[in-house]
Amino acid sequence: MAAASSSSPPRLAVRGLTKRFGGLLAVNGCSFEVEAGSVVGLIGPNGSGKSTVFNLITNLLHADGGEVLHDGVPIGGLSLHKVARRGIGRTFQEVKIFRELDVWENLGLAALGRGLTDWQDRATSLMADFKFSHLKHETGENLSIGQQRLLEVAMQLLVQPGLLLLDEPLAGVHPVVRDTIADIIRDQRRQGRAILLIEHDMRFVMDLSDRVVVMDHGEKIADGPPSEIRANEQVIEALLGASHRPSDQQGEH
Amino acid sequence: MTKTMRVALIGVPAVAGLALPLVWSHPFVLHIAIQALIWALFAASWDLLSGYTGQISFGHAGFFSIGAYTAAILTKTLALSSWIGMPAAFVLCGAVGLGVGFPALRLRGHYLALVTLGFGEIVLLVATNWESLTGGAFGMHDFGTFTGLSGDPLHQRQISYAIVAGITLTGLAVLLWITRRTEAGPAFRAIREDQVLAAALGINTTYYKLLAFTLSAAFAGLSGALYAYYIQLVSPSIGASSQSALVIGMAVFGGIGTIWGPFLGAILLFGITEALRFVGVVYNLIAVGAVMVVFVIFVPRGLAGLRLRRRGRVQRADRRAAESAASSG
């Protein structure tokens, strides 16, 4: 784990986070932390509340209980753009890019959101890393799903948020680019950024994460280093159980 | 569609129409050019909010109307010069736009449409019923021209043409500058494309939406003031929803989201309407309506969209649409 700090507060601390949708307790008293310079994997079967946790951290949804601390500061009352401006970046499970604008314009808007003026060189090298330099002036909607996902990730990497939330960054992405994304996540970690990673690809998560948080039915059922999580009976039951239930099969890939 | 053809199709007739009074200073030519310019600024103001920022306003004539009444009241009732009336209309309408923007912040689509439509109707009702201020249904007239002087009508028109051209072209330049040269331009487009993503990237969507409402209303109000000083008659009907519909039609005709498209589109469409008067005042409107329908169907992105076609974007979109039609059918 990272050299960060017993004294300074963690980059992200989630405490007793709770969210209801009508009768459904989508997130139920979840608590965990992400230190600067570490990667935390967030796993669990489909519908266990992972994406909702992202929406609560970024205030896209308002929590019914609990709090979120960023560098020790509660951020529950901040508007969406202020959360981003604090240096919290995210991607969405359903890819979100500006579909009618081209790749370069998308990157430009990511820079604009954080008030970056000197972003062009970095954007150019990110496009090269992700192998879509030739798509610079292609409209978002003309990209493949995988390319759209990469663009979304690139937009976040461009602004280098201190805390990065990635929601299934590999979904629909060509296997060739998988290693590139892994390298980039490692690189970000080395640079002291905190990363919270939702991903169904277990090997990817286990390889990259310093710690793994497991959710099931809105509750945290385990939290520890990958080796421990791999051996945890309850986790295996939750993950395998879900993938063996016929209705959830399409979610496990 | 080449760049040359585009210029030929939009630029040449519109600019030629604008410049016509310079070579042929006929009162009727001046009359049409002046009104076309006023509509052009009005259409460009609508485009800033609705085409560029995606906050569709169905009540923009409300701002135009408030601007016109502000000019009329300041000049007739308070005997102030048009050089105070015009900036006053600009500032007041900006403030009203900001006020309309607040409730509109959380609304999208149909709900936003209803708020803006309702705003237009409220302005119409107030203009009709607040007789002591607005003159009621008959409105206000003869409150003083741009210069406040009267004299040879042709000379008056020439002066009006110079003033209106100067102000509307400056307005166009300012709107183009805001959208092309400041951070507001990309922020507006980001809001139009995806508000949640814009905010998640750190763009202050609240601020930029209010800015778009304020600026758009201010320029609509300014065009209303120009109308008042030129036409010398302000009545509730200038704020009618048909006026709002017409300005939308002009913007769509010219190509929304480009500022210059609606500006030139309005000039062209207004010119066509007036030029067709000889076929009769109802038939010319039907003809213009037909032109607009043809455009909405065959050139959905308006005249300015012909530029996109050249870049190949629309062709790809067309091909995809054709493919999906083929695969589903």
Ligand SMILES: Nc1ncnc2c1ncn2[C@@H]1O[C@H](COP(=O)(O)OP(=O)(O)O)[C@@H](O)[C@H]1O
């Ligand atoms: N906006 C919403 N409104 C209602 N229910 C929702 C909403 N978002 C998520 N849910 C429900 O909350 C549960 C958790 O969803 P989600 O957080 O997306 O799970 P995961 O990301 O772990 O697959 C699911 O049952 C989902 O249907």
Ligand SMILES: [Mg+2]
């Ligand atoms: Mg999810």
